[in-house]
Amino acid sequence: MGDVLAFPSRPDPVRAPEPEPEPLWREAVGRELREERRTTGRTLADVAGAAGVSTQYLSEVERGRKEPSSEVLGAVAGALGLRLVDLTTRVSRQLTRVSGPVCLAA
Template sequence: MGDVLAFPSRPESRPAPEPHQAAEPLWREAVGRELREERRAAERTLADVAGRAGVSTQYLSEVERGLKEPSSEILGAVAGALGLRLVDLTSRVTRRLARIAGPVCLAA
């Protein structure tokens, strides 16, 4: 017969961070964290916010944990349910990522 070949290992979804640098979070993780912090600061439940946004509690939970990549319509609905405009949410997330990421080093 033929030779048995090993499957190549799966590439990482993100490159490993440098030892001195923390991994940059994904957009969905930063958005989820911002939504969760806003919801908790307002002392609102997942069920309350999900109901007002027109999404399931399970889905909102997954968005908050950074497991789902929500559409702009979903983000707008959830932000609105929390009393935020979409631009406010995206600005907060951008500032959060800028603080974490630091300067970009481009290899030549």
């Protein structure tokens, strides 16, 4: 006996497009670190050496592939002339722009 195939559905023209997924914290942190490093004209090797991490590891952090510890974040931020609070504030603002504020129902 033959297989039953589903009839292809048409996209609903009234339905709103799916929102982009919210980026992960590590991705947002990585973007901020890379942006700051590039803005200041520093190389991966320079910042990694100043922070005491390998160039490969810093590259993976910047690409959002690794979840760095708070000690590593503090070291990399410090190597870039940032305080940890500066970095987290920038990341929080970046995430708020992407996802918008959260409205909690009472």
